[in-house]
Amino acid sequence: MSLSGTIYNSIFKRTSTFALACVGATFFFERTFDLGSEYLFDKLNEGKLWKHIKHNYEQ
Incomplete structure (x- = not known):
């Protein structure tokens, strides 16, 4: 049985x-698209987001 036949039957x-x-x-x-887009957003905005600059303002 071919792969397409197996996929069809299952x-x-x-x-x-x-x-x-x-x-x-x-x-x-x-889930994969969400994780990928969040990773891309973080990489494009690195150094601009609060989680990246928070240590500058904490005392």
């Missing part, structure tokens, strides 16, 4: 399994 054949796969994939994509 995920796409039943609607409930397909819906569960969509929900799971959405969860992991959202």
